[in-house]
Amino acid sequence: MRLHIANGRLVTPAGILDSDLLCTDGIISAILDRGAEVEADERYDAAGKLVFPGFIDPHVHSRDPGMSHKEDFDHSTHGALVGGVTTVLEMPNAIPPVDSVEVFEERRRQHEQSAWTDFGLWGLALGDANIDQIGPMFDAGAVAVKLFWGYALHRETRSLVYNIGDEKPENLLMPPPNGQVLQLFAEVAARGGVLAAHCEDKDVLASSQEALGHPIETYADLLAARPAVAEATTISIAAQFAKETGCRFHVVHLASEQGLDAVRSAKRNGISVSAETCPQYLTLTDAEYPRVGPVMKVYPPVREQKDQDALWEGVNEGLISSLGSDHAPHTVEEKARGFETQPAGAVGCETFGPVLLDAMFRGRTTPERLAEVVATDTAKFYGLYPRKGVIRPGSDADLVVVDPELRRTVRNEELVAKQPVSPWNGFALHGGPVATVLRGEIVVRDGEIVGERRGRFVRADHTAAAGDRVSA
Template sequence: MSLVLKGGNVFIENEFKKVDIFIKDGKIEKLTNSEPLHNEKVVNVEGKYVIPSCIDPHVHIYKGKEDYLSASKAALCGGYTTIFLMPFGNGDSATSLKIYEKKKLSAKNELLIDFSIHAGATAINQLEIKELAENGVLTFKIFLPFSSHDFPTPENEYELIDVLNSISRVGGLALIHAENRVAIESFRKKFIMEGKTQPLDFMNSRPVLAEVEAVTNTILFANLTNCPIYFVHISTGTACEIINYAKQQNKTVFAETCPQYLVLNEEIYQEKGSLARVIPPIRSKEQQEKLWAHLINGTIDTIGTDHCPMPIREKSRNIFYSNNGIPGLETALSLLLNQVNQNKLSFERVIQLMSTNPAKIFGLFPNKGIIRKGSQADLCIIDMNKSAKISIDELYTKGEFTLYEGFKVKGVPIMTLFKGKIMMEDGFPGKINVIKNKTEYLKIKFDPKKLVN
């Protein structure tokens, strides 16, 4: 049976228009306010806003800490119908085609929504990069701060240039965690030796300089190797100044930030202690204000959540020894919509950051990231007048805490459609309808000539 979303304010061609959306076979069939109804199921969305559902380019799912079903529910509750999984795993990071295919099969069998996976690029897997690319994998995460046995990262500038060269040769996109390894390891040792191991010391041990230096050098090396780059979870406004300059020079450089860097500041370390450990760390109010300026002016291209739930037992050690990660899929959109209601950000910019731009960068547009005839009916219904109080007790994630506990937000997703099926309703937090709805693995069609702006 066809479905009609009737009477909503629909985001079409960069503005909201009051039209009805006719959905058939998982696609948007037509957009009109004059079509007579026949046997369609009608959902009244009068007074609500209809936007393309969110796309999260940055999600971690670790076995025993989150599973694909709980992550799917969290995503749907938060207005997401597409997620990109990071390559890291429990000792089996996706740095080869064999491991990549294993992760892909598991995700496809268990997720309720569409997905893709970023592969890992290390100091020793250049041959695997070529094989992955030959099989349609074109996005590669480079982790600069430290190595693990299954993810040996570039030890120096020469190794980084080699990795960027390998990605460039296959026509790929390098995703960069930008923190200078030598700087943060040196500061870490110094702080621990001096007994400076309080939560706020952790922020200071990974200084702004470490991100700025890594961003600057990576842009230089990317220019040298002609490799497009995408900086994940940029946390400082100062690093954005370098990125903005590179964009002005017409370099293919993208930047992502996360809600934790936009709505939290150094005060969270006093309130939450080691629970607040994420990398890069949450920054000062001064850096946060600079980051906001670059979010508004267009330097930042996307909002990722860096969703990475961790059990409290792994977060309750001293912050220098505890695990990184917080949940974010369910709360990200509401946190940003709350900023819209506070007149800090436009609704249109939120849609661009959380749906349209990720769709364009990763080659999913116009099937996703836009509401138009023929596009996939992945939609999110927003009530901008509805308020909610965030509580871990009401979230679907297996995470045991949220840094936003008690936060009051105004503007929430109340319904999420995936391929025309209502998968979440009565939000926030929402009732999930568990429907296996042809989850697809998405091959990224990265093309630098067809990108943002």
């Protein structure tokens, strides 16, 4: 199979190239002079369009299995593909969670049956309870392991319990103490892998909720109950653990200027701390709450304009090395509840690419930097480069063709998601994907799937040379 992408503007590590692209048997085989005559089975005219490496979404909760009434891997990867994502990295906290190599292998086999995109898998870290499984999960190809630092789990299902007051104590597995967490850092460091965490200090949250003095009723209450210092505190502790052990530590869904300052301080001191942020923190603020409503509830919460501006600075100066959707669906009915009982999380993998491209076209970043944080640097960080994340000969031919002139309004009723409740419902977007190529085959045209389901598992390789890795 030979695919010729003609007349496009290729977003590459060497800059934007006015060149053609030849893909052969799923691999990028050549970057060609514009107008080159080649034999091909299919030709796509990308005149006037940008051609990005296929986007990688490293932060997806598909709820499958165990909570598949909320979402499943079929719907999440279908939506991701339509939005220009060619690889998703699936989080480990489905039911049962991916806390052992046995569950890891079973989850891989299950998702291979329903994947529209290529995919990698995270493992779940529980402290001493599964520290013996960290190495085997990395050996099996895990992209990273995640610690829900400070959160209890349900004893039977191992599902997250955000509000422990809602459960009987005998039903809870309490979060590992910091002594165990330090040993976890050491174990991940010994394996050369990545440890990531949800960073909000549980004690700061508890005291802030108590100081509020009443149930959360308004968006201002939510911000008061979950202050930015909770995020910065956990990041600062993690930095000391990373310094002590040499572990590569990654902050997922960074949400605040204060948290970013903690990351900056660690990096200035040569400590292996890196960060991801998400479209919700880059495009929404507390001022949008009257328009978006309670569906905007995510943890950590969307904050103020100063936080959004600081996060964009972090993206553009390289402090933030990756972007992820944190696609975390709940039912339409659950997201319609008030603040106190509504679960945190939002639908996001289908709008991940379009929302970020809209921000790019509005001047928040450049095509080159966007390609780095949604593809190249993400692939390097998670051990997928150079197979994924870049337009260069020898890499997988994963591409997204972007039309700068496209205009689209996000509408819940048009989303692929099983529970279509988007924080961006009604938002008008500028520019967006018009074609997605997965391993050399056009699989989406103008928002519609046109190819076969062909997603497959991608093993992470954390032995990559230092020059081909974005370090924490």
